[in-house]
Amino acid sequence: MAKILVTGGLGYIGSHTVVELVAAGYEPVIVDDLSNSNIKILDQLSKIIGFKPAFHQFDLCDMEKLEKFVAAEPGIEGIxxxxAFKAVGESVKNPLKxxxxxxxSLVNLLKVYKDKPADFVFSSSCTVYGQPDILPVTEDAPVKPAQSPYGNTKQIAEEILKDAVVSGDVKKVIALRYFNPVGAHESALIGELPNGVPQNLVPFITQTAIGKREKITVFGNDYNTKDGSCIRDYIHVVDLAKAHVAxxxxxxxxxxxGYDVFNLGTGNGNTVLEIIxxxxNTTGVKLNYEIGPRRxxxxxxxxxxxxKSANVLKWTAKLGIDVMMASAWEWEKYLSQNPS
Known part of the structure; x- marks a missing residue:
């Protein structure tokens, strides 16, 4: 089995990808500093895959600890x-973080694996496109000035990776540009588990539905869309995880x-109000929401x-909005019945 390093592997997308890696015959090795994840996910993963995967807790920005990890886990064939931190709003308030x-974290990884034959899959984002001129947006669309520090870190990271391929510091890189991952594993044992107040729509929806939050704020209803709220391409996290294996x-x-990029979405857009x-409709639970100012x-x-993802990566999203919402709700109910 090829040994694959999964950084942030106890996070939302990382944990689902660990499941899909094991299903495909890979051996995952997880590194996570638990800054935006929970150690209990390691036990939840173990229930799904049947064993406890290798886990190392440290911050990738700590070069000394990263070098010790590389020595302790030889034979990594893929990364x-x-x-990374991932909240748009928080990044505007705290860009240096x-x-x-x-x-x-990215530069350190590239340094320690510079002379090792590890293929590299990077977790990028559709935020690199900014507000595209043409929709749907293709991978060939110009990368516009980022509208948030978070989006800018993804643009910079892609540029670093391209330069590293040109220099020969890394041989093969695929950057996956995610649209909006939602939903949870069918077991309801893993899902999105934000620390503190959720920054993303669907966990805020489920936490409001369960009674943890009083209400949802829809940030703006005066955009040039069918109902005035923002449009995003929502994709089930399990579909997203499978793309990393692909x-x-x-x-x-x-x-x-060399280097290539792929969009990971469904190819369809939904407004915030449509997701609500x-x-x-899927759960039968009515939500308390209000319209607020733009964010x-x-x-x-x-x-x-x-x-391109369908033709070259041989991957397409399979799960629809109803499955996304139902699985997210089952995960929220599991959390309420199994408090940490």
């Missing part, structure tokens, strides 16, 4: 790099060289063209 963590398989092919309605850093509308 899937999730570890985002630049330090998101960029330094990326590793593509890079294992000797025909793959979908949750209510700084938010893009009006974006959804992806996923033709």
């Amino acid at each position: 899937i790099h999730f570890a 985002y630049y330090h963590t998101n960029i330094a 990326a590793l398989k593509l890079m294992a092919n000797n025909d793959f060289k 309605a979908a949750f209510e 700084e850093g938010d893009v009006e509308k974006v959804w992806g063209d996923v033709t």
Whole structure:
């Protein structure tokens, strides 16, 4: 079994990817500093995959600890790099936190694996497109000035990776540009578990539905969209996780060289108000929500063209909005019945 390093592997997307890696015959090795994740997810993962995966707790910005890890875990053949802060709003308020963590962790990884034959999958974002001129947005669309420090860290990281491929510091890199991951594993044992107040829509929806939050604020209803709220391309996290396995398989092919990027979405856009309605229709739970002012850093509308992912990565999203909402709700109910 190929040994794959999964940074941020106890986080939302990372934990689901660990499950899919094991299902595909890989051996995951998790590194996570638990700054935005919970150690109990390690036990939850163990219940799903049948064993406790290797886990190392430290901050990738700590070069000394990273070098010790590399010595302790030889034979890493692939790296899937999730570890990063990811909240648009927080990044606007605290940009230096985002630049330090998101960029330094990547550079450190590239340094320690410089002379080792590890393929690299990078967790990028559709935020690199800013507000696209043409929708759906393709991978060839120009990368516009970022509308948040978070988005800028993804742009900078992609540039670093491209330069590292040109220099030969890393041989094969795929950057996966996520749209909006939602939902949870069908077991309801893992899902999105934000520390503190959620920064993303769906966990705020489920926490409001369960009674943890009083109400949802919809940030703006005066955008140029069908109902005035922002449009995003929502994708089930399990579909997203499977794409990382597809990326590793593509890079294992000797025909793959250098650097490439792929959109990961459904190819369809939904407004915030449509997602609220979908949750209510799927679960039968009515939500308390209000319209608030626009949020700084938010893009009006974006959804992806996923033709390249289908043709080259051999991957397409399978799970629809109803499954996304139902699985997110089952996860929230599990959390309420199993408090930490």
